Amino acid sequence: MKNYLLLFTICCTLIQCKNPIKKENTIHTEQSKSMQQLKSDFIAQRFGMFICYNIMSYGAKWGEANYPIEAFNPQKLDCNQWAEAAKSAGMKFGLLTTKHHEGFCLWDSKFTTYDVASTPYKKDIVKQYVDAFRKKNLGVGLYYSIWDSTHNIDKDSITSNKLDFVKGQITELLTNYGKIDYFVMDGWYWKIGHHEIPYHEIRTLIRKLQPDCLITDHTHLQAPYHMEIPYFEGPFGAFPKPGNKMASALGHCSVKGNGWFWSEKTPNGLIEGDGIETILNKLTTCEKRYCNFMLNCMPNRDGLLDTIYIDLLKNIGSTWQPDTLRPKLPKQAPQILESIPIKSINTTSGNAEHLFDARQEGTDHFHWESNTSFPQTITLDLGKLEHLNTLLIVPNHRCKPAPETALELGNLTEAKLYISEDRHAFKEIAHEHWEANSTYKTISFNNSKARYIKLEILNAVGERAIISELEVGRSKKN
Structure with a gap:
């Protein structure tokens, strides 16, 4: 009997050695900072890159279900180029659309075949992104749409299986890529509601997986209702008011595209009335009002930022400097x-x-x-x-x-x-x-x-x- 136990112990040891735990996937099991400090650290970043890249970049319409994914094959994709461009502008973090409303995943999800692994490209883009941004000492944010037209995750249709699907994909994103600083959800409050897909269950899951990760849902409500970092939707004209003390973020589009995503108009077209002065004015004003400014930068179908972005970001970096005299984030209201x-x-x-x-x-x-x-x-x-x-x-x-x-x-x-x-x-x-x-x-x-x-x-x-x-x-x- 002792020999069997010894053999079992040796086998278990060999299995563990064959599958060591990757350091990048090690995260805190308990929140290491107060919410006030987490928000202060986030606001100190000031400027970030909102990387809207998904199946809409290849012609899908907003919320279109089952759009063909065979054309998704960005052979020149280079997340290091994105990170370098972000660094050149003075940005401190990124936010990648891992899955938009159409349901296409930029990682190999075991819950669907409607993902990058089923395309000619096959490689995990989420991993390439987090690796590239960390290499440049940039913070890492992930965007995930709960509303999913392809998998029918929609209002009045949520079942226990669909809830497990959502939780499963969130678990993949918050388990397989190391520490995530900022997790943004969309198509939830305004499309499905926080009861049908229970907010307290999703937040508990996120807190368990990533205790120091700040959460946003695109509620369009300018209050920390069921989130920690309220979001201002730039294209809707939303903007923090004078005297704002609420730690928040704003997303802004300056370049033409397919909504937030790349189109044939992107390489040549700033939105009318927009440009570096507009960006600098919004960035400076947001900074004064404790609101991080996230500039949408849309990779093209090759997986690269067009020259219009490379030049724009370098220009911003040579012009803008953070206001180091800004007072620290005021004490936030009870969260x-x-x-x-x-x-x-x-x-x-x-x-x-x-x-x-x-x-x-x-x-x-x-x-x-x-x-x-x-x-x-x-x-x-x-x-x-x-x-x-x-x-x-x-x-x-x-x-x-x-x-x-x-x-x-x-x-x-x-x-x-x-x-x-x-x-x-x-x-x-x-x-x-x-x-x-x-x-x-x-x-x-x-x-x-x-x-x-x-x-x-x-x-x-x-x-x-x-x-x-x-x-x-x-x-x-x-």
Whole structure:
């Protein structure tokens, strides 16, 4: 028996030696920095390259399902060229579209054959990108669209298998490429909603795999609702307002293309009225407002940046210098780090359903709007007793027509907050007053155990209260 045990031990040792753990895939198992420090480090980067490269670069229309991938064969692809160009401009990080809405993956995903491994090119582009950018000491971000037209990951169609598909692909991206600094999701809040694909499950997964990775979802809401770094959509005219203290990022397009992606117009065409002065002005203004500026740079069908980008980025690098006298990032408002799902909502007026899970059709957003009398109450049922200490209130906002922005009208100026374990005995835990502006509101309170949360709105800007979303959960001190 001892001989069998010895033989088994030797075999196990040989297997481990044959498959050593790669150092690049070693990541922290616990968050090593506070959220305040992670955000400060991110904002210190200031300038990044948004690399929009995917099947739309080869002619697919926005959201087109099952576009043929046989033409995807970028034999000259050189991620080192991208990284060198980013470095020449003074950029500090990159963000690559690993999968856009059309569902094509730039890595070999075991969950689909609609990926780079099934094309004539075959090689893993995500790995080439992260290796090239790390070699230049640049931060690494990955973009991943949860909405996926080819695999029918869409609103009102999510099954347990489709949720496993999403989680599986996120796990691949956050396991196989070492430490990821910034993970951006899209086509989730505005297309599917954070309940059908549960936000708390996705965030818990990301936190488990990459504890120090900052998260963005393209919600179009100018508040840290279900994310850590809010995003401003440049082509929609979204822009951080004067005095903004919210750590955030903005994506900007300067060169013509197929939306955000390369087309035959790209090599010769800046967008009308755009150019280096526009870029420098936006970059400088974003920097002052604690918003990282990400310039879209679209590789062509050979996998290279056209000369128009190489020249533009060198020109920016020889002109722009970061403002080293900018004060450090102000202390951020309490961040909900563990979001608690809301089971149901009741309101004294208005349509309570509009407070729940991205009520949106196309570009029309449906916000909750009270009648003209105050006070108004909103009661949340969490479904069970939970420990909590923070409520986030997202203000009225406009997506289209541009400019996309948070709106002052309807935003709360005074409210009380109550909690209850049984919906009968409510205890007042906060009474807040806010300035009349478009800034999102948070209510922080001592750690409490409750199932029901009642928000009593005493006043708002204008005759009615308007709220886009509510989030409740637990935060840690930044």
